[in-house]
Amino acid sequence: MSLLVVGSVAIDSIHTPTAVRERVLGGSAVHFSYAASFFAPVRLVGVVGDDWPAEHTQLLASRNIDTSGLKVVAGGKTFFWKGKYAPNMNDRETLEVQLNVFGDYLPELPDNYRRSDYLFLANGSPITQMKTLEQVEKPKLVVADTMDLWIREQHEDLLALFKRLDGLVLNDSEARLLTEEENLVAAGHQVRRMGPKFVVIKKGEHGAMFFSEHETYVLPAYPTDRVVDPTGAGDSFAGGMMGYLAAHGQFDSRALKEAMAYGIVVASFTVEDFGLDRMKKVERPDLDARLQRYRRMLSF
Amino acid sequence: MSLLVVGSVAIDSIHTPTAVRERVLGGSAVHFSYAASFFAPVRLVGVVGDDWPAEHTQLLASRNIDTSGLKVVAGGKTFFWKGKYAPNMNDRETLEVQLNVFGDYLPELPDNYRRSDYLFLANGSPITQMKTLEQVEKPKLVVADTMDLWIREQHEDLLALFKRLDGLVLNDSEARLLTEEENLVAAGHQVRRMGPKFVVIKKGEHGAMFFSEHETYVLPAYPTDRVVDPTGAGDSFAGGMMGYLAAHGQFDSRALKEAMAYGIVVASFTVEDFGLDRMKKVERPDLDARLQRYRRMLSF
Numbered sequence: 001m002s003l004l005v006v007g008s009v010a011i012d013s014i015h016t017p018t019a020v021r022e023r024v025l026g027g028s029a030v031h032f033s034y035a036a037s038f039f040a041p042v043r044l045v046g047v048v049g050d051d052w053p054a055e056h057t058q059l060l061a062s063r064n065i066d067t068s069g070l071k072v073v074a075g076g077k078t079f080f081w082k083g084k085y086a087p088n089m090n091d092r093e094t095l096e097v098q099l100n101v102f103g104d105y106l107p108e109l110p111d112n113y114r115r116s117d118y119l120f121l122a123n124g125s126p127i128t129q130m131k132t133l134e135q136v137e138k139p140k141l142v143v144a145d146t147m148d149l150w151i152r153e154q155h156e157d158l159l160a161l162f163k164r165l166d167g168l169v170l171n172d173s174e175a176r177l178l179t180e181e182e183n184l185v186a187a188g189h190q191v192r193r194m195g196p197k198f199v200v201i202k203k204g205e206h207g208a209m210f211f212s213e214h215e216t217y218v219l220p221a222y223p224t225d226r227v228v229d230p231t232g233a234g235d236s237f238a239g240g241m242m243g244y245l246a247a248h249g250q251f252d253s254r255a256l257k258e259a260m261a262y263g264i265v266v267a268s269f270t271v272e273d274f275g276l277d278r279m280k281k282v283e284r285p286d287l288d289a290r291l292q293r294y295r296r297m298l299s300f
Numbered sequence: 301m302s303l304l305v306v307g308s309v310a311i312d313s314i315h316t317p318t319a320v321r322e323r324v325l326g327g328s329a330v331h332f333s334y335a336a337s338f339f340a341p342v343r344l345v346g347v348v349g350d351d352w353p354a355e356h357t358q359l360l361a362s363r364n365i366d367t368s369g370l371k372v373v374a375g376g377k378t379f380f381w382k383g384k385y386a387p388n389m390n391d392r393e394t395l396e397v398q399l400n401v402f403g404d405y406l407p408e409l410p411d412n413y414r415r416s417d418y419l420f421l422a423n424g425s426p427i428t429q430m431k432t433l434e435q436v437e438k439p440k441l442v443v444a445d446t447m448d449l450w451i452r453e454q455h456e457d458l459l460a461l462f463k464r465l466d467g468l469v470l471n472d473s474e475a476r477l478l479t480e481e482e483n484l485v486a487a488g489h490q491v492r493r494m495g496p497k498f499v500v501i502k503k504g505e506h507g508a509m510f511f512s513e514h515e516t517y518v519l520p521a522y523p524t525d526r527v528v529d530p531t532g533a534g535d536s537f538a539g540g541m542m543g544y545l546a547a548h549g550q551f552d553s554r555a556l557k558e559a560m561a562y563g564i565v566v567a568s569f570t571v572e573d574f575g576l577d578r579m580k581k582v583e584r585p586d587l588d589a590r591l592q593r594y595r596r597m598l599s600f
Binding site: 087088089182183184185186189203205206207209216217218219220221223224225227254257258260261295297298299300 | 387388389482483484485486489503505506507509516517518519520521523524525527554557558560561595597598599600
């Protein structure tokens with residue numbers, strides 16, 4: 001089934017306690033697409049400037065990612081993010097953001113994208129996410145991400161968007177901010193009652209929680225002793241999850257849990273090197289082998 | 301098989317963001333014993349003052365916990381701890397500690413306790429833990445807990461103890477302090493190489509990790525939206541784990557993982573009210589039912 005993602009396409013500079021990597025391929029839609037492409041063809045919609053290296057597009061295109069929705073703005077510059085990780089590799093600080101061409105970008109879907117079955121609204125304002133959603137004809141499954149900025153500054157628009165979503169993916173601090181509830185189990189269900197049929201709370205190194213009307217569960221992160229760069233892990237998780245669902249063609253309770261597990265496994269590779277460097281060396285059998293180990297790990 | 305625990309027996313005053321509870325029955329050996337008693341008879345060794353209410357001893361004795369090793373010091377006062385939890389209910393601050401009779405306590409095992417198959421050395425200095433261990437004839441499984449104070453102040457004694465242990469249970473911040481390693485997977489294996497055959501790192505609301513020479517896994521906490529008082533959850537976890545192992549009579553890889561799961565389930569009840577209040581209302585079938593839900597939660 002067709003899977004469409006709309007979100008940021010970026011250049012990242014990443015500082016970790018032990019290394020610095022300048023101008024790495026990044027952005028929510030990029031990490032999402034790459035992860036999803038292990039499972040299903042992906043349609044990528046986003047915007048870059050003319051500083052965008054052609055080889056990045058080539059890399060994505062080589063992965064069964066349709067980049068015809070990637071708009072290049074002549075004379076513009078690509079979204080740039082510079083961040084620094086704390087020694088625990090979980091907390092991070094934004095050192096610099098240049099929105100550039102992403103700042104006033106309103107996605108316009110190519111005609112053939114308007115019929116997409118699976119839609120992921122990655123990082124973007126709820127207004128932009130809603131305008132994107134309205135361009136898709138009868139999608140089967142709509143899932144969105146959000147972030148603290150929109151929770152604080154576009155609260156009403158976000159609540160309006162929630163009513164149109166099947167699923168919402170957000171991280172633990174965002175769930176707490178949105179609900180003013182410290183307990184994540186209570187927060188997850190509170191977010192769900194705002195509209196989405198299911199909610200996934202990402203907890204970074206501690207895994208992810210799932211909430212639907214009749215289900216509550218938590219899956220741990222896959223334990224890895226090699227955490228080099230967590231940037232994009234959350235988007236990669238969402239990509240693995242949505243890619244699996246799109247390939248599977250179903251999104252019942254069982255499929256959703258397997259999708260969560262694949263998302264967790266994909267993300268565990270993402271963090272093992274900067275940007276997409278680790279992912280570029282991964283093949284689908286690596287994912288399946290790690291999923292099997294993960295499944296055994298959780299069996300008793 | 302016989303299960304012996306040696307550790308603190310205490311009176312706790314607990315401040316949470318929404319409530320205060322004064323002079324609650326607590327202490328590592330108490331929480332451990334109560335949790336373990338769902339699975340196997342327990343021998344409790346500890347010390348209290350003559351301020352200790354007789355009904356606490358009666359409660360423990362009613363649970364198949366042998367309290368003949370609980371020493372009452374006439375004219376002495378029981379170990380007292382006062383703590384305050386942060387709004388996240390995971391971080392806490394110690395407001396007051398009175399070691400009282402626990403301060404210079406050296407456990408002396410009753411003769412019939414010296415032959416115990418399963419031994420848990422709960423909260424205590426490594427010197428005291430070692431002196432206790434030396435009184436037990438050929439135990440089958442020896443597991444200890446430790447804490448930041450001993451890591452900082454009795455490091456050499458702790459390392460000597462590690463070489464005598466089958467298992468060590470400690471929390472995430474303690475593992476990081478001990479190894480100066482931020483990544484918990486790396487830290488867990490590093491602690492293991494210091495001596496214990498297996499290491500369990502407790503992560504509070506995020507569950508627990510297991511490390512042996514050939515195994516690494518993580519199990520999430522059982523998700524509960526009712527976290528009233530996390531005091532004793534770690535000891536309760538250890539009690540559930542050791543109680544299950546003692547009842548099972550084996551400690552192979554499979555038994556250890558089931559034991560971890562039972563520990564997690566028991567701890568998930570402990571946090572649902574102050575002190576032992578929730579536990580007092582729990583029966584073994586409640587544990588088994590929650591374990592089944594937990595197992596299903598982790599199956600995909």
